[in-house]
Amino acid sequence: MQALIRPMLFAALGLHALVLFVPFPKEPQKPPENKESPVKITQLPTTKSPAQNKTLKAAIAKPNKPTLPKINRATPNPVIQKSPVQPKAAEAPSPAKSQTLSKATDNMATSxxxxxxxxxxxPDCFEKGLGExxxxxxxxxxAIATxxxxxxxxxxxxxTPAEESAVTKIFSVTSKxxxxxxxxxxxDEPTTVILLSSEKITDLASLKGSVNPPADYVExxxxxxxEGDRSDSPANNANPEQFDQPQMFYNIVNEAELQQGTIPDLRPGIDTSPKLAIGQxxxxxxxxxxxxxxxxxxQEVVKQGQYGGGDLYRLKKGGTTIYLNLIPVKGQEGTIVVTWLKDPTQS
Known part of the structure; x- marks a missing residue:
């Protein structure tokens, strides 16, 4: 083993010496730099005339696209979907307005x-609101009687004939x-007045003097x-004891009957029983x-003055004039509502 190490050592030393003594090529020298200032070159813009541009564009022709024949296709009918029809709810009939019935006439019944x-x-003779x-x-x-x-x-x-005079003819008429x-x-020269009523009216003077409060007022x-309609409901009717001056509204017979609770008749010209509005x-x-x-x-609402201890208002609509009398309730806060068909201060 030692015999191999020594020759290998000498071989390595010889190889290193060979590498050290081999000559290498010299690096080529760079040429000397030009120390003069560089020359700046600016390119001049080249402009083409519009004529040249048009000529150039015309020279470059766009390729023609082949034209395809137009095909008429049937347009399908659009399908319209109908929404389901909703049944209309039955409209509730509006409540009928309260109608004013005259003591002399009323609205014609269905028959x-x-x-x-x-x-x-x-129609509507003397503008009393009697209509047809x-x-x-x-x-x-x-001629009219015939x-x-x-x-x-x-x-x-x-x-059926009921009564007859030189200026009046009255018939009883019965429906089926x-x-x-x-x-x-x-x-009523030179005219004739025709009246259809639920009660027998025997003279023209009473008809001309009759007055009906407008239906809107009653409503x-x-x-x-x-319960403020024209019914005589005791729930809201005023009593003579609630007036400071009951003799201005009632035909008082005597004080004893009044104390016993007897309700005397109203004075002529008052439309139904006086009504109560407690609290105001x-x-x-x-x-x-x-x-x-x-x-x-x-059309006219005028404070005319006072009557019976309360304010009196004149109300006029067309040819109809009525009077509203507001009386303080005796002994408590409230109002008695009295409707007059004629001016109470003139009676």
Whole structure:
């Protein structure tokens, strides 16, 4: 082993000596740099005339695309989807307005809806709010009486003479359902007045003097007063003891009967029993509750003065004039509502 190490050592030394003494090529020398300042070269812009541009664009022709024949395709009909029809809810009928029935006349019942009317004639005689129930014709009394003795019979009505005078003819008229009305004919030269009513009216003067409060006014009282319609319900009727001056509103017989609870008759001209509005004094009740509505119903709303210890208002609509009397309740805060069909200060 030692015999191999020594020759290998000498071989390694010889190899290193050979590498050290082998000559290497010299690095080539760089040429000397030019110390002169560099020259800056600026390229001048070249512009082409518009004519050259157009010529150039024309020279480059775009390849033509092949034209495909137009194909007419059938357009399918659009499908419209109908939404399912929703059944309409039945409309609730609006509550019927309370109607004013005159003591002399009322609205025609259904059985009198086809009662014949003499023509030519004008409804709502004397502007009393009687509508079709009261008409004025230019023909004389005899001609109109002849018409009503035959025309109603053709429609199933039974006409029977009731009273007759030189200026008045009154008939009892019965419908097929058995309802009875009175047909009154009054000579009022140069016209004739025709009245169909539930009660017998025997003279023209009482008809001309009759007054009906407008239906809107009656409905107003029904809305602002409990059971405030024209019915004589004791729930909201005023009693004579609640007035400071009951003699201004009632025909007082004697004090003893009044103390026993006897309710005397109302004075003529009052439309139904006076009504109570407990809790508000007359001035407050009028301004807060009645005044805005009254001015929407009547053309004229005028404070005329006082009567019976309370304010009196004149209400006018067309040819109809009524009077509203607001009386303080005796012994408690509240208002008694009295409707007059004539001016109480003139009676």
């Amino acid at each position: 009198f809806a086809d009662f014949p009317q003499y023509q030519p004639s004008t 129930n009261c008409r004025i014709a230019t023909a004389n009394l005899a 018409f009503y003795q035959s025309a109603p019979k053709a429609k199933g009505f039974t006409v 359902s058995g309802e009875t009305r009175y047909l009154s004919l009054f000579s 107003l009282l029904a809305n602002v007063l409990p 004094a007359p001035a407050v009740f009028y301004s807060a509750t009645l005044e805005p509505e009254l001015k929407g119903i009547f």
